[in-house]
Amino acid sequence: MLLFLAFTAGPVLGSLGMSFTDIRQRDLRTPFSVNGVGVDNYVKALQDETFRKAAFNTAYFVVIGVPLTLVLALGAAVLLDRGVKRFQALFKVGYYLPVVTSIVAIAVIWRFVLSPDNGLLNTVLGWVGIDGPNWLASKTWAMPSLIAMAAWRNFGSAMIIFLAGLQGIPDSVEEAGQIDGAGAWQRFRYLILPLLRPTILFTSVTTGIGYLQFFEEPFVMTKGGPLDSTLSVSMYTYNQFGFGNYGLATSMAYILFVVIAVITFIQFRLLREK
Amino acid sequence: MFTHSIRRRLVIGSAALTATALALAGCGRSEDTPSGGSQPTTTVSEGPATGNLTVWAMGTEGENLPKLMEQFKQANPGVNVTVTPIPWDAAHNKFTTAITANTLPDAAMVGTTWMGEFADLGALDPTPQGFDNSGFYEGALNTTKVGGTQYGVPWYVETRLVFYRKDLAAKAGISTPPTDWDGLKAMAKAMKEKAGAKYGINLQPGGDGSWQTVMPFAWSAGANITGDDQKEFTFDTPEMQEGLKYYQSFFTEGLAGTALPPNQTEAQFVNGQVPMFISGPWMAGSVAKAGGDAIKPNIGVFQIPKNKTSTSFVGGSDFVVFKSSKNKDSAWKLVKFLSDPKTQAAWFKMSSDLPAVKSAWQDPSIASDPLLPVFGKQLEDAKAPPAIVNWEQVAKAFDTEIEKMAKSGQSPADTAKAIQTKASQIGTGGS
Numbered sequence: 001m002l003l004f005l006a007f008t009a010g011p012v013l014g015s016l017g018m019s020f021t022d023i024r025q026r027d028l029r030t031p032f033s034v035n036g037v038g039v040d041n042y043v044k045a046l047q048d049e050t051f052r053k054a055a056f057n058t059a060y061f062v063v064i065g066v067p068l069t070l071v072l073a074l075g076a077a078v079l080l081d082r083g084v085k086r087f088q089a090l091f092k093v094g095y096y097l098p099v100v101t102s103i104v105a106i107a108v109i110w111r112f113v114l115s116p117d118n119g120l121l122n123t124v125l126g127w128v129g130i131d132g133p134n135w136l137a138s139k140t141w142a143m144p145s146l147i148a149m150a151a152w153r154n155f156g157s158a159m160i161i162f163l164a165g166l167q168g169i170p171d172s173v174e175e176a177g178q179i180d181g182a183g184a185w186q187r188f189r190y191l192i193l194p195l196l197r198p199t200i201l202f203t204s205v206t207t208g209i210g211y212l213q214f215f216e217e218p219f220v221m222t223k224g225g226p227l228d229s230t231l232s233v234s235m236y237t238y239n240q241f242g243f244g245n246y247g248l249a250t251s252m253a254y255i256l257f258v259v260i261a262v263i264t265f266i267q268f269r270l271l272r273e274k
Numbered sequence: 275m276f277t278h279s280i281r282r283r284l285v286i287g288s289a290a291l292t293a294t295a296l297a298l299a300g301c302g303r304s305e306d307t308p309s310g311g312s313q314p315t316t317t318v319s320e321g322p323a324t325g326n327l328t329v330w331a332m333g334t335e336g337e338n339l340p341k342l343m344e345q346f347k348q349a350n351p352g353v354n355v356t357v358t359p360i361p362w363d364a365a366h367n368k369f370t371t372a373i374t375a376n377t378l379p380d381a382a383m384v385g386t387t388w389m390g391e392f393a394d395l396g397a398l399d400p401t402p403q404g405f406d407n408s409g410f411y412e413g414a415l416n417t418t419k420v421g422g423t424q425y426g427v428p429w430y431v432e433t434r435l436v437f438y439r440k441d442l443a444a445k446a447g448i449s450t451p452p453t454d455w456d457g458l459k460a461m462a463k464a465m466k467e468k469a470g471a472k473y474g475i476n477l478q479p480g481g482d483g484s485w486q487t488v489m490p491f492a493w494s495a496g497a498n499i500t501g502d503d504q505k506e507f508t509f510d511t512p513e514m515q516e517g518l519k520y521y522q523s524f525f526t527e528g529l530a531g532t533a534l535p536p537n538q539t540e541a542q543f544v545n546g547q548v549p550m551f552i553s554g555p556w557m558a559g560s561v562a563k564a565g566g567d568a569i570k571p572n573i574g575v576f577q578i579p580k581n582k583t584s585t586s587f588v589g590g591s592d593f594v595v596f597k598s599s600k601n602k603d604s605a606w607k608l609v610k611f612l613s614d615p616k617t618q619a620a621w622f623k624m625s626s627d628l629p630a631v632k633s634a635w636q637d638p639s640i641a642s643d644p645l646l647p648v649f650g651k652q653l654e655d656a657k658a659p660p661a662i663v664n665w666e667q668v669a670k671a672f673d674t675e676i677e678k679m680a681k682s683g684q685s686p687a688d689t690a691k692a693i694q695t696k697a698s699q700i701g702t703g704g705s
Contacts, residue, residue, distance in 0.1 A: 026395050028374040050674075116535065137533040139682075225481060227677055243667040244370070 019251040025244030041251035051252065053228050054236040057143065061232065062211045065147045069207055070200070072155040077162035078188070092163070096156040103153075107220040110149050111136075136222055139229045146217045146230055154210070158203040165199030166192070201271040205264055212260050316402040316602075323604035324352035328379035331357060332365045335383055335430075335591070338625045345620065346611050353604060373397045380599040381608055383429060383591045386417035387669075390661035392594075394703065398425035399595045402606055409615070409631045413588035413656040420661040421504070426594030427613045430627035432554040433586045433649055433656045434490060437561070439549035440574040442469040451576035455494075455520055458579040462529040465549050474529040476539055476551035477521065480677020485659075485669050486587045487552050488676055490578045492517030493585035493657050504660045505702060507668070510694035516581070518679060518686035525680045532681045540564035552578075554589070555628055555649050575645050577652045588656035590630065628653075663703030671696040 019041055023034045045051050076095055080088055098106060113120045114135040122132035135145040169192060177187040193200075215234040218224050224231035224239075233256050240249035323346075331339045336359025343355045358379065360368055366388065372378045373395050384392060392398055401424040407415055414428035436458070438451065446464035462474025478484040489499070497513035500506060508514075524530040534548070540557070542548040544565035551557075562570050578586045593612055595605040611617055618629035619637035628649060629635060635650045659665055675692045678684040684692075 025370055025374070116533070134533045134535075137535075223482065225677065227480075227681060228674065239670070243664070243670075245667075 015250045016254065018246055019254050021247050023247045025246065027246075037247070041248045042255065044248060045252050045255060050228060050231070051233070051236055054231045054233045057229065057231055058212060058214055058233045060143060061147060061150070061214050062208065064144075065150055065211050065214075066204065066207050068147065069151045069155045069211075070158060070203060072151055073158035073203065074162050076155065076159045077166055080159070080163055081166040092160070095159055098153045099156040101153075103216045103220055106149070106153055110145075110221065114145055137226055139227055142222055142226060142230050146221060149221070150211070150214075150217050154207065158207055161203050162196070162199060165196050169195050197271060201267065204271065205267050208263060208267060209260055212256065212263065317404050318402050318606045318610060319603050322350040322352060323607040324350070325354070325601045325604055327353060327355045327381065327601055327604055327608060329355060329357045329608070330360055330365075330368075330379045330382040332360050332362045332383060332385075332591075335625060335627065336360055341624055342612075342617070342621055345617070346608060349611070350604075350607070353608075355608070370395070376598055378596040378598050380601055380605040381593065381595045384426065384594050385591055386414075386428075386589055386658055387661075387665050389417055389425060389592060389594075390420050390665060390703075391663050393420035393423070393425050393661065394663040397596055397598070399597045399599065399602060400425055401427065405610065405613070409633060410613075411588070411630060411632060411653045411656070413653065413658055414590060414630045417588070417590075417658045417661060418592050426592045427609055428630035429591050429593040429612060430618075430621070430625075431588055431590035431630045431653060432556070432628060433588045433652045434486065434552050434554055435575040435577060435586065435648060435652055436475075436550060436552050436579070437543070437557060438574050438576070439469075439543065439546065439572050441572045442471065442546055442549045443574070445469040451574065452579055453577075453584075454580045459523070459529070462524065462550065463527075466529060469549065470546065471549050472542075472547040473531045473534075474548075474550060475524060476534065476542065476548045477524055477530040477680075478676075479525060479530070479532040479534075479680035480673055480675075482673060483669075484676050485672045486589070488517070488521055488672075489657075489659070490552070490586045491521050491581075494578060494581040494583050495520070496582045500660050500662065500702065504662055507694060507697040507702070509672075509697055510690045514690045515686045518676075518689050520581075521676075522679050522686055526683075544569055555646065556626075558645050559626070573645065575648050577648065584652075584655055586652050586656045588653065588658050590628075664700050667700050668697045671700065 020036055020038060021034045022037045022040075027034050076091075080091055083091070116122060116132070116134035116137070119132075119135075121135070125132040133141050135141045173191055173195070174187055177191050182190070213234050214232040215238070218230040218232055218235055219238075222230045224235050233252065237249050237252040237256070240252060329339065329343075330336070336357065339357045339359075343357060346355060347353060365385070369378075369382075369384070369388070369392065373392065378397065389398075398420075401418070405427060407424070407427075410428050411431060413433075414431045415424075418424050418426050418428060436451075438461070442465060443449075443451075443461070446461070446467075446469040448461055448464060452458045452461050458475075465471045465474040478487050492514050495513045495516040497511055497517055498508050501508055525532055531548070534542070539548075539551050539553070540561050541564055543551060543561055558573055558575075561573055578584045593609050595602055595609060599605050612621075613631060615629070615631045615634040618631045618634035619639065621627060622629055622634070622637065623639055628646070629640070632650075635641065635647075640646050640650070659669070662668075672693050675684070675689050675696070678692075679686065679689040
């Protein structure tokens, strides 16, 4: 209990308090010069054009990225579940590998893939006569590039959970469907998917929270550019900490916290067992 | 910490929901203690340095400094110097944490643009009397001055020049490097049209640190970052707009690219795709590394072209002593040793860092170099941003607006206005 107070509750409450003050880095030495400013930081953050842009980018990333990741994960899980059992372990490891690989190593590979002149992607596009854009330097394409990269990197972890869910469904359920004359798609849609509901809830909540905190991909790939088109809320918050604007930065962190809490709550309402 | 004054301000704060602007102006900090203004009163004593000294230095300087310290120890047998090398990426954080926690070393190398911030945090010891400041380049010396007080001394300097491919320039019909704005533009055009380059010149289209390339043009047109008292920003001026307009024209006329891959400056210079760029002295080495011996005789440099003036950016590092040091007298002796012309010339040979002391440039190792004397000449007219607390943050806003101007055609007038607005919101900081 004491440890919890000292290392968890204390810092959380402390930072919450901080978000209502005008504390800057220099004030850490002279804490008595800190003034309470009420909700000023929150108002300031919400009025900040760049913060709103970052919020929009984060929403974009989540709205496209989470479904994409989950569909990829579920697809891979179904294929693994039905596929040749002999190679199952190999594919499991293969798909899971990006999850455990350092983002820095992944960034190097993806920079090569997305490189405009001799990158893998544009070379392949060139074969079919398409002149690919400069992915990471384009305002339009930078975000889709990062979404693709994030989905590729993260779907493995959701896949493992889906696979466990699928293997938890007894074969008799599908056999029953087969006897009733349901096709493969119908069996999947009306039998498997509803039974997977708790698994879908779990993966969409965890993936959603992870993606709302979208940080590493723009940090290593684009630094939020070009023209702030890949700047995320987490990254903007991080920048504000770097500038020593602790009060403003913590308020941004709490805005993100509230948004995550609300979205998670909605997910639970939509997907819980009826 | 949570006194009734906080509660009172919380009430004021909630009123801010309806009248934010008013509240933002009304709830400014009022309890700041002025940190500038303390004048040097101390002097450094005679005799050799003694005791233990701890020193922090970044990057390759941190690795090379122990070698120089051997010389210092020979002259001062009673002293023991411990150098801690710090990576550049981690340095700013390490310093600010150490300032907060009072765990600073005795002396350290400090990036010139951090001086304002650290001085504001009350960490730096004002430079004692008895330092020969007339020997330093003026632009470099100015980086040590915060609010009229000098902290530390300039240690090494760098400034930016235009690099160009001599062979391709000859192919483009240019035998003498340009000296003014029209000349540079014409040269970029000729490089593109006659020498087969993809772009005439590599200019940074916004992004981290692009202000270092933009400001020389604006300074040369007569612009300034702040007024003389360093309290107000002066980004929205006709001079600034003129500099921005000239910078933007390279992009709109297709002479500079907006989507060049990063970290390819050297490679594109070597293969002739982009045969000009603006950068500092270290680039001579990295170009030679990328292109081998064949490229060396073809590397040329010339000074920032002239409009009203031909002003470049001066960077580098200063050497400071911290207020919390228990061995200040010896620490200042070390700083004095480092700023001695002989030491500066010796240090150049160890590190390739350009001396901040003018007389050290007469050392044959520098004077006989084919490129370095041009840097020395440019240093006579080079500026650094004012030492203000919030500079890093203002620079970031500047870089963002430059990106909008170069990539999405924001007009120079709007760019100047936007930088001014953002910078004023951020404020110069400090007290």
